[in-house]
Amino acid sequence: MSIDALPAAGWPADRVLATIDRYRSGDANWRDGRTFSLVYHAGDDVKAVLEAAFLRCFSENALNPMAFPSLRQMETEVLGIAAGLLGDPNAVGTLTSGGTESVLMACKTARDWGRAEKGIRHPQLLLPTTAHPAFVKAAHYFDMEPIWVPLRADFRADPAAAAELITDRTVLVVGSSVAYPHGVIDPIPELASLARAHGTLCHVDACLGGMILPFVGVLDAEHGRTLPPWNLAVPGVTSISCDLHKYGYAAKGASLVLYRDRELRKHQFMGHADWPGGLWGSPSAAGTRPGGPIAAAWAVLHHLGQDGYLGLARGSLAAARAMMDGIAAIAGLRVLGAPDATVFAFTMDDGDVYRLGDAMQARGWHLDRQQLPPALHAMITAAHAPHVQAFLADLRRSADEVRGMPAADDGQAAMYGMMGSLPDRGMAAELIVGFLDALDDPGAR
Ligand SMILES: Cc1ncc(COP(=O)(O)O)c(C=O)c1O
Incomplete structure (x- = not known):
């Protein structure tokens, strides 16, 4: 038994909080509409009531x-x-x-x-x-x-x-x-x-x-x-x-x-x-x-009520449909199926969609990668509405950049491509477990 990993004397509150803030500095910035899952934000006033x-x-x-x-x-x-x-x-x-x-x-x-x-x-x-x-x-x-x-x-x-x-x-x-x-x-x-x-x-x-x-x-x-x-x-x-x-x-x-x-x-x-x-x-x-x-x-x-939820749904739906229409208008890009609400995936017919994901990432947009078939995933809320046009402009540029290029051999694109193509799915699942195991292992990083 050892108690040494605990600080010998408790830290003052300001040191504790400053350290958390420093740790948070590398976190995904969900406030600027450039991430598409994990956080559902209904506005700062609603957040204050929640807190x-x-x-x-x-x-x-x-x-x-x-x-x-x-x-x-x-x-x-x-x-x-x-x-x-x-x-x-x-x-x-x-x-x-x-x-x-x-x-x-x-x-x-x-x-x-x-x-x-x-x-x-x-x-x-x-x-x-x-x-x-x-x-x-x-x-x-x-x-x-x-x-x-x-x-x-x-x-x-x-x-x-x-x-x-x-x-x-x-x-x-x-x-x-x-x-x-x-x-x-x-x-x-x-x-x-x-x-x-x-x-x-x-x-x-x-x-x-x-x-x-x-x-x-x-x-x-x-x-x-x-x-x-x-x-x-x-x-x-x-x-x-x-x-x-x-x-x-x-x-x-x-x-x-x-x-x-x-x-x-x-x-x-x-x-x-x-x-x-x-x-x-x-x-x-x-x-x-x-x-x-x-x-x-x-x-x-109780704070949002019917009006609040309807307003947020209206904003989310308008943003999602504008994005889907904009994506469909870019040569080679295609929304998969006919999404019923505000979540959708899209793929690229004339290039590597994972390369497209990396090109968007380089421009600050974090789209989740999907497989079977390869695609990028978006989950839209009203918080994305102000960013739809900027997103589409960057998507057009990114598509122009990667169109016609072969499958990537580096970056996230290559990793996803490799995992998707492994014929032994049990081995693919084991690799994922190995990745989880390595997260807190300094020797493996
Ligand atoms: C359809 C569906 N079911 C279940 C879950 C699991 O939810 P949670 O991540 O809150 O455990 C999710 C998460 O995205 C989901 O999309």
Whole structure:
């Protein structure tokens, strides 16, 4: 044992904070609209409300529902609002720490439901290839088998293929609203009716789209467009996940999972009556559940209200559509599929799209790289609206620069190209784990 890694004498607060600021100086600058994921910013005034609400409940813990009735009340009210937005005002659920925990809980619930109701001992999850890796994590943690459903040419899950793949061991059919890679809504009615016909469950992953699609639906209706059915209103959908910390603009650490009824939700909960530490009950994966994210989520829903969310959705949608139109107008560039909201991917037909990503990076734009097929990814909020024209101008220059050039042999482009082309996907996954392992290993850097 050694206590030497701790400072011998505690540092004064100003030294602590100055050091954090110095560490932060190399972080991505999300404020100038040049990053396209990770941060959802609804403006400094909204951020101030989030911070104040978060700090009000900074120390409180929702682990014990009796100790802090305020947190229970806020959680219940948030879930009630979400149930309405997500298509079934009678749905019941739980707040979680993020999309991954919501997805884990939906899968664990399906596993335990399958075991209890149908005696399924080796459960399968029917997953479109675009389903978020959180489902793979769930399969891994809960010993379930992922069965991969291919996509149609429009990048949406293929329900005909799903019908071929469903078995007596399928405990959950999954669709996304919207799927992260291409921003499209899977054919939820078809997937849900397939699940229903087989007497099994259907989960919609609306972690990404759940807090913007209700408002995109309103805006689309103003223009005579109809959003495909996407939520708990679709018969046969039995659960849905939705992140408040994405298009809900809440503080990080806020997501939720909702179920059609209480009986189903019970399979998520855990009770242990024999612990010397007391009678134990826990609704989700977390033990301690910090009060800050719950209070901030409650605060932002009430602060923004319908008007606020509609305004942000209008700004985000206008920026995303202007970007997609601008991209389509650049020779050789193509948006993949027909994105339903504000998330999309695009590729380059006459050059290496990863080189294009590097050329944009050199100009200060950080677009996430995708694969299968190679593409660049963008997740647009209203904060991007002022930067659309500058983005398109730099994209045009970057495309001119890399058009016709062969695949890159250096930089991020080469790394992505190499990883995408490795025939042994198990080895590719091992390389990723090796990368994670090396992050805190000074010898490997
Ligand atoms: C569709 C979808 N589901 C789940 C998740 C996981 O969310 P989190 O990163 O909050 O765990 C994401 C994250 O981007 C997502 O896009």
